Amino acid sequence: xxxxxxxxxxxxxxxxxxxxxxxxxxxxxxxxxxxxxxxxxxxxxxxxxxxxxxxxxxxxxxxxxxxxxxxxxxxxxxxxxxxxxxxxxxxxxxxxxxxxxxxxxxxxxxxxxxxxxxxxxxxxxxxxxxxxxxxxxxxxxxxxxxxxxxxxxxxxxxxxxxxxxxxxxxxxxxxxxxxxxxxxxxxxxxxxxxxxxxxxxxxxxxxxxxxxxxxxxxxxxxxxxxxxxxxxxxxxxxxxxxxxxxxxxxxxxxxxxxxxxxxxxxxxxxxxxxxxxxxxxxxxxxxxxxxxxxxxxxxxxxxxxxxxxxxxxxxxxxxxxxxxxxxxxxxxxxxxxxxxxxxxxxxxxxxxx
Numbered sequence: 600x601x602x603x604x605x606x607x608x609x610x611x612x613x614x615x616x617x618x619x620x621x622x623x624x625x626x627x628x629x630x631x632x633x634x635x636x637x638x639x640x641x642x643x644x645x646x647x648x649x650x651x652x653x654x655x656x657x658x659x660x661x662x663x664x665x666x667x668x669x670x671x672x673x674x675x676x677x678x679x680x681x682x683x684x685x686x687x688x689x690x691x692x693x694x695x696x697x698x699x700x701x702x703x704x705x706x707x708x709x710x711x712x713x714x715x716x717x718x719x720x721x722x723x724x725x726x727x728x729x730x731x732x733x734x735x736x737x738x739x740x741x742x743x744x745x746x747x748x749x750x751x752x753x754x755x756x757x758x759x760x761x762x763x764x765x766x767x768x769x770x771x772x773x774x775x776x777x778x779x780x781x782x783x784x785x786x787x788x789x790x791x792x793x794x795x796x797x798x799x800x801x802x803x804x805x806x807x808x809x810x811x812x813x814x815x816x817x818x819x820x821x822x823x824x825x826x827x828x829x830x831x832x833x834x835x836x837x838x839x840x841x842x843x844x845x846x847x848x849x850x851x852x853x854x855x856x857x858x859x860x861x862x863x864x865x866x867x868x869x870x871x872x873x874x875x876x877x878x879x880x881x882x883x884x885x886x887x888x889x890x891x892x893x894x895x896x897x898x899x900x901x902x903x904x905x906x907x908x909x910x911x912x913x914x915x916x917x918x919x920x921x922x923x924x925x926x927x928x929x930x931x932x933x934x935x936x937x938x939x940x941x942x943x944x945x946x947x948x949x950x951x952x
Contacts, residue, residue, distance in 0.1 A: 617796050633720075633762055734782060794890070795846070798847070799847060804864065
């Protein structure tokens with residue numbers, strides 16, 4: 600099993616959309632895939648699961664029907680279905696770390712939610728944001744070998760490890776938020792590799808310059824200071840976080856932002872990536888770290904959301920009519936090429952877990 604965290608210090612570049620579609624494409628290519636939502640915004644979870652299911656999963660005490668004061672009949676059906684199926688053991692990341700939050704024990708493990716054959720989800724929850732302070736306080740205590748702090752900091756790693764074992768996952772995709780806070784530090788420590796979705800703009804370049812030094816500092820601190828103090832009874836990540844490259848998420852061109860401006864920033868990304876993320880020392884001389892440039896499929900996204908399926912699976916019945924089907928086919932080909940390119944990079948020396 601190998602894990603990939605999709606991360607950028609700058610939000611709004613299509614990171615979650617990329618994670619969702621890669622998870623489905625890897626599954627189409629015959630891999631057993633586990634998607635993990637460690638972004639407190641839980642956008643990846645909302646792409647996989649509809650609102651009615653989320654209300655049941657998040658145990659909303661009341662979810663009234665339109666114009667009524669009682670819980671909707673559909674929610675009642677969802678709760679009943681969850682209780683009668685394997686989903687009764689489903690829980691969010693926030694629910695898993697709740698015992699730590701309350702000071703009552705260690706993480707609780709739940710069965711991942713099966714999205715389709717070969718694809719599972721560890722769902723997120725907005726309540727995960729409350730874990731930030733606990734993780735922040737635990738970090739310096741790890742340096743002294745404090746067991747409670749180490750259990751807190753390794754919580755995400757152990758949740759992922761347990762879920763991947765349950766479903767025998769080949770690949771784990773981890774969606775994280777766009778910041779350098781304590782939640783993301785713990786999430787990235789649990790990742791073998793890091794893929795960075797970027798936009799060709801000033802903000803993504805600034806994000807790279809912040810992200811690279813942070814990753815190196817976290818890696819060295821974990822491996823040199825904390826890991827030697829972790830007792831064998833606590834499963835801990837190695838903290839590899841190997842950068843495997845970046846994906847350019849192409850924007851919709853605006854009249855006030857001509858192609859020349861886009862090209863200017865695009866041409867600066869390779870050197871900034873090598874200098875800031877790789878500290879000027881690429882794994883292989885002359886290797887390109889641009890995995891792909893993904894076009895903006897703006898016209899397909901609303902159809903994808905409504906049909907609750909990847910853009911490359913849209914059919915005429917979903918509203919993808921006429922020439923739109925050619926666009927869907929192009930989308931499928933591009934995501935397949937991206938997935939295959941990533942698999943190739945994961946098989947390079949140092950890439951496989």
